[in-house]
Amino acid sequence: MQRLEFLLRRLGTSLFVLIGVSVITFFLARVVPSNAAALYIGPKARAEDIERVTKQLGLDKPLPVQYAIYMQELLRGDLGTSISTKRPITEELAGRIPATLELLFSGMFIAILIGVPLGVLSARWQGKPVDVAVRVLSIVGVSMPAFFLGLIFQIVFFRNLDILPLAGRVDGDLRFSNPLTEITNFILLDSFLTGNWVTLKDAFLHLILPSLTLAAYPIGLIARMTRAAMLEVFEQDYIRTARAYGIRQYVVTYLYALKNAISPTLTVIGLTFAFALTGTFFVEILFNWPGLGLFTVRSLLNLDYPAIMGMTLFGATGYVLMNLIVDLLQAWIDPRVILD
């Protein structure tokens, strides 16, 4: 019963926040610009176009009416039409989601895989050289601009060592020698499902540098938070008891302590998704990765206003849902959360 109540309350908050997000985006899209209609047509707006779009967007109507129209379109899944490509923004975004998710997931996967153990090691050997090394590494990780780290990787691994590709999702020539059957648009998955091993290997190599660039910041954050959470758990009486019983240190660390440090770490992982999401913008430009970020940045350059606003709403929605998932996961791992 308490669980159901928690779930409903949490869903209610998310719904409220989503509505608020739509209001803020509405203000940014329609109210803040001095001439929203001109922005919606782009740099070459003519007077009659402006008049037409003003009517079409309902910019001459009172604000609440405008918002109602805006919401109606949103609920129909209509985010407007891109100025530069003339295609519906929903379509533009949908086609690019797999590329970005592939990057985002592999980046976060690396970040968790490296960050959590580093944090645990650091806490386990607090004050020792390992701890110092991890703390330096995590501070460097959160201090390095992604748009600069990616460039360094390209210089080192492409120009100097020549062992990894410079940019893109897959080598262009492979499209002719080993054409890929598109099923999900996740290249790794598609090439695996169709047994296209040449493409699989190539796509994997292309993914390494962008994922590492994206992972640097989250690694730093996750390692730091895991360390803090572990140190806090080490203070608890039950850990002291376990040690007093003579239970071996690695069992205490990995079985008893880590289990209770996971919950705060999970919060941070949820938070880092936000950083990673905006991080993909920089990574995608640097590595010419055909995802949402590259589309957004091109829209920024082309003053493609509807596309920018569509992406803002989409990104915030994704972030709200991500936070919801993290909270529910946390309640599932640690039922005490429900009581708060």
Place this chain on the structure above:
Amino acid sequence: MTATTPTLQTSETVNARTTRHALSVILRDPLSFASTVIIALFIFMALFAYQIAPYPEEGEGKTHASNTLLPPSADHWFGTDKLGRDILSRVIMGARPALIIPIGVVLFAVLIGAPLGALAGYKGGWLDEVIMRITDLFLAFPSLLLAMAIASALGRGLDKAALALIVSWWPWYTRIARGVTISLKERYFVEAAQAIGVSDAVIIFRHILPNTISPILVQATVDLGTVILAMGGLAFLGLGTQPPSPDWGLMVSDGRTYILDQWWIATFPGIAIFIVVLAFNLIGDTLRDIFDPRQYK
């Protein structure tokens, strides 16, 4: 911080003591001390950029057609860019948008956020509810994404990027100020002020806000690194400083095309961002270990 504060102290002495404590901790920790010196040097450089830069006109954007894409040398320590401008000069002059503006951004975010948080925490009830739900909405956006959207709604430019960052950052300080205020509200000095009929406004501004300064200052220092990165990111995307003005993020973006042959164009401004952010994060880390402002959230 609250644990060490005796209940009957006046607001002023509490605050002066915490600030002094923070300063002494920073000065004793070698890494934090080095970071403070580095930041002081960069701020000095930003303030006197025109006097320090070897080629101040080029730093501001004057092109020099016969000197394009020169590698680092005695004349041009950091080399020159595609328009023949001295990169060292541009890195020095770029410190202003990249470092001074973010400091201003955090300052304004605190000035907006802290009083709202103190008001929400002190008054409670529906006012608290309204203010906090509004902060929730702003925090529902990944901050850089919101800043990008606002910056593009306002049009391009350094001032607009700064405004966009202020709008996306103030809610953090509202949260902290509210948390501190709630814990202060029960203290004797607040109750005493209420008892002798001091008005709410005076209590909030004279007695509560000064006490929220320390944890907020700590959080602001911790945040500065992130704000500098965000500012650099906006400039990199073309939403901040506009060419030909110098800016580190913009210079990295310009140098990207030449990265395989003329590595120096993007590398030096990139290193500048890294060093400044690293310095702020090192100080922030030391401060956070002692004060942990997040405990008030």
